[in-house]
Amino acid sequence: MFNNNPIGMLDTGVGGLTVLKEALKQLPNETFYYLGDTERCPYGPRPVKQIKEFTWDMVNYLVDKGVKMIVIACNTATAVALEDIRKELTIPVVGVIYPGARAAIKSTKNNRVGVIGTIGTINSEQYELAINTKSLKTDVFGLACPKFVPVVESMEYHSPIAKKVVHNTLKPLKEKNVDTLVLGCTHYPLLREFIQSEMGEDVILIDSGAETVSDVSMLLDYYNISAEPTNETRTHQFYMTGSKRMFEEILNDWLTVEKYGIHRVSITKGNE
Amino acid sequence: MFNNNPIGMLDTGVGGLTVLKEALKQLPNETFYYLGDTERCPYGPRPVKQIKEFTWDMVNYLVDKGVKMIVIACNTATAVALEDIRKELTIPVVGVIYPGARAAIKSTKNNRVGVIGTIGTINSEQYELAINTKSLKTDVFGLACPKFVPVVESMEYHSPIAKKVVHNTLKPLKEKNVDTLVLGCTHYPLLREFIQSEMGEDVILIDSGAETVSDVSMLLDYYNISAEPTNETRTHQFYMTGSKRMFEEILNDWLTVEKYGIHRVSITKGNE
Structure with missing residues (x-):
């Protein structure tokens, strides 16, 4: 009845960290894989078709990592792509x-x-x-x-x-x-x-974003896929397409994550 | 993309009205069918097998009325039967x-x-x-x-x-x-x-119960089954297995429902 797979969270950059901060507080048992497409940020002014395409790149990257849920921690991507993604995937997908x-x-x-x-x-x-x-x-x-x-x-x-x-x-x-x-x-x-x-x-x-965490928590219950309770600290993973240093500076300024890995990655097909 | 079917809400008696009160406030567009098994209330001290059976009687009654969602507005029934009911039905089922x-x-x-x-x-x-x-x-x-x-x-x-x-x-x-x-x-x-x-x-x-309404609201969005927005007042229906008079007294003491029907019914199979 437990599912210890990570929850995937994505954003165009560091903005989704405001969602993660709330998630770590409300869901201390869960492991998070956070992906920020910092290299191509911002998405906001881009054409709809491109925003969809970029969002799918992020979603596919996280799905390949075996996440049990996708949190689109970005309003632009939610506005443009949530419905499509929800229809295609078999895991729950939450938008903001x-x-x-x-x-x-x-x-x-x-x-x-x-x-x-x-x-x-x-x-x-x-x-x-x-x-x-x-x-x-x-x-x-x-x-x-x-x-x-x-x-x-x-x-x-x-x-x-x-x-x-x-x-x-x-x-x-x-x-x-x-x-x-x-x-x-x-x-x-x-x-x-x-x-x-x-x-x-x-x-x-x-x-x-903070409101969204209530939905995440609710869906963990609804689908019965919460992680097993533990007193240990989970190790979270951060993936970004741009500079690691910049990302880590904002990360540490904005929230406290005890144990984590940080990786610069390419998320476009065939490039990893 | 809209679904104007009613939301079914069930309780052993009048308790679920505390959930309905909150639901009418947060979800003014929705129509509710409320079923109280006042004749067989309380369920609390009954054996688990019987609570399950009685809860299924209520669920089946509401499903036959074409509800788009079931809210088990009763902790006893939720504790004993939620998982079973959620597995069997194709519509969303929410517990308290x-x-x-x-x-x-x-x-x-x-x-x-x-x-x-x-x-x-x-x-x-x-x-x-x-x-x-x-x-x-x-x-x-x-x-x-x-x-x-x-x-x-x-x-x-x-x-x-x-x-x-x-x-x-x-x-x-x-x-x-x-x-x-x-x-x-x-x-x-x-x-x-x-x-x-x-x-x-x-x-x-x-x-x-009040917290449950947030889940109901969330699932309406998640499954894209909210009722069409309207400025008209919806007509709600109340079904109970026991005395209509007693039920109506508590109803009017506890909340304001502008337009409603009230019916005494039998919910055991073949008896309606």
Whole structure:
């Protein structure tokens, strides 16, 4: 009844680490294989067809490693490819949009919800769809923030530059009077403080990645594939297509992982 | 991509109404068919074989009505029959134990969790199993409260009798120093005030039924079977095997349902 295979988690870069952080807290028995396509990040501004193709590269890489579940810890990839991937694979596949949408409906009192994300995510209108499927009376205001991911991936997320970018980008959203704002990109929690101070303390920020971990936990139960309980620390693996050093710096700045391996890999077919 | 079929919810009696209340709030677009086996309630003290048989009677009745999902809004039936039912049916089946267990792990800080439930639920040790599968370091203290369900089903849950029963029953749990208590029976939220005051204001009460609604909402997304968004009020149906009058009294005392039908039915084969 137990399944000790790892859970595969993928993102275009380091953003999915915000999901992993929550996963390590809620699911201490599980082993995670994290894949970041840092070499080709960001996906946000790319054409839909290419985002699908790149996402499949990541999914196939993790499936070959024997993962028992796939967590698409990236809003852009979820918006564009989740349905396809879910249809093709026999293992459970979890995305980050529906959990964030559900949390937003639960949170809002004035039925005005903001969503910030990449161009790909915002143009897909998947959050509007997910929210309005559950609640027609909720108005959704989407805003693309194309500068946020590069700021995070270049390790600038604590800097005054980040603060200025956040300030300039969020301006059009401030007059919408939203009481809830979905961080519709897993990179954005790294900019949380700046976003919160820009939007005001009363606005509730929904971390779509953290919400996703509840779905992962639920599906482990639903399919009866939790890992065997242990007092030992699991060894997690990190795979990335770009620089190992940069990735490891953000990893150690953002979360504590006791035992791990880190590997630079190629994920396009025939290249490993 | 929408599915307007009703969601079937079952309980031995009126307890599942605490789950329905939360479901109506979070899922305003959905139609619910609620079945309470009030005639044969309580199930808690019955032998396992009989609980299984009775639960199947309820499930089959709802499946024949064309429901798209089954919510076993009863801890006793979940503990004894969930796995079997999930294996047999092709529609999703949700129980109340795992959601409650997950919420308890999230809530506890001192890793001491109490669980109260019927004799059947406590003897099954399903909460211990569900909690320890996720977190070995959490100690679980179970206590059977066989008098609670009869007090609720007889409409005594606001009375001094209820207060006294709660006081006397919970005594052995008070010395365990738990910081979180799972209401491991969907009838117990109706006794919530007495339970809270008996355990002390610092103890966090987990309503396993309310937590279950998050799973229902998640599975509607996961299987893409949400009902079509509407501004109209849905008409819900209530079926019970015992007195209609008693059921309706508790229904109207506990929640507001604008449009509904109410029917006394027989759920054993060939008797309808």
